[in-house]
Amino acid sequence: MDSVKWLERIEVLTAPDQSFFTTHRYLRDTNTTSGGEDNRVGPVQIKSIIVQPVEAAVIRGPAIAIGGYAWAGRETISRVEVTVDRGKSWQRSQLLTDSQPFGWVPWGLLWERAQPGVQSISVRAFGESSEVQPPTRNIARLDKYELNYYHQVSFKVTA
Numbered sequence: 539m540d541s542v543k544w545l546e547r548i549e550v551l552t553a554p555d556q557s558f559f560t561t562h563r564y565l566r567d568t569n570t571t572s573g574g575e576d577n578r579v580g581p582v583q584i585k586s587i588i589v590q591p592v593e594a595a596v597i598r599g600p601a602i603a604i605g606g607y608a609w610a611g612r613e614t615i616s617r618v619e620v621t622v623d624r625g626k627s628w629q630r631s632q633l634l635t636d637s638q639p640f641g642w643v644p645w646g647l648l649w650e651r652a653q654p655g656v657q658s659i660s661v662r663a664f665g666e667s668s669e670v671q672p673p674t675r676n677i678a679r680l681d682k683y684e685l686n687y688y689h690q691v692s693f694k695v696t697a
Contacts, residue, residue, distance in 0.1 A: 567681035582611030584671050585686040586618050586645070586663035591693045599654060599695040604631070605646040606689070608663035614638060617664045618645040624658065625673075631661075652695045660690040 554560075564579040586608035591597055608615045614637035619628040631647040649659075662671045675687045 564683065565681065566679065566683065568676070568678040579683045582609065582640075583684050583686040584608075584610040584613070584615075584663055584665050584669050585689075586615075586661045586671060587689045588659065588661050588691045591691060593691050593693065595693040597652075597693055597695055599652040599697065600650065602649040602652045602657075602695065603646065604649055604659060605634075605644065606661060607642040607644055608637075608661075609640075609642045610637075610663065610665035610669065612639050613665040613667060613669070615643045615645075615663055616666050616668075618643075619662050619664075620647050620649075621660050622649055622652070622657065625660065628662070654695050654697045656692060656694050658690060658692045660688045662688050 560578065566577040566579060568577075586606060588604065588606040590603060590605045604620055606618075608618050615633065616637075618631045618633065620631055621628050629647060631645040634644040634646055637643040662673075664670050671686055671688055673688050675685065
């Protein structure tokens with residue numbers, strides 16, 4: 539779902555692809571997967587990430603610039619929200635460019651009243667059809683694909 543940047547060509551096939559990656563790698567693996575179900579990794583899932591601040595950063599407060607990117611596959615991103623209080627409330631961030639299908643959109647938010655100490659922030663994105671990132675990953679998943687649950691970063695704020 540994340541590797542379209544490596545696309546070199548498109549071929550139209552008359553039967554399911556039997557290449558190594560589609561038969562052995564890009565598969566949803568769960569502790570409940572049966573041999574008969576289609577477990578191929580599918581379309582891009584809605585996702586957002588925090589790139590600023592980075593994990594374990596030490597930042598002088600109280601105003602903290604928070605930012606990152608979001609995408610929603612063939613949809614566009616309608617909004618990105620950030621929580622600074624472990625999900626009790628969510629603040630809408632600003633989309634810094636127009637969202638386009640199949641593209642990342644940068645977002646940003648200025649947190650003006652960060653308190654000194656270790657802080658944790660999380661982010662979630664919404665698509666144009668109101669699809670939203672899940673807060674956690676399905677615990678049955680054993681693979682490393684489609685990691686689209688809320689992204690969280692912890693850092694230290696100094697006075």
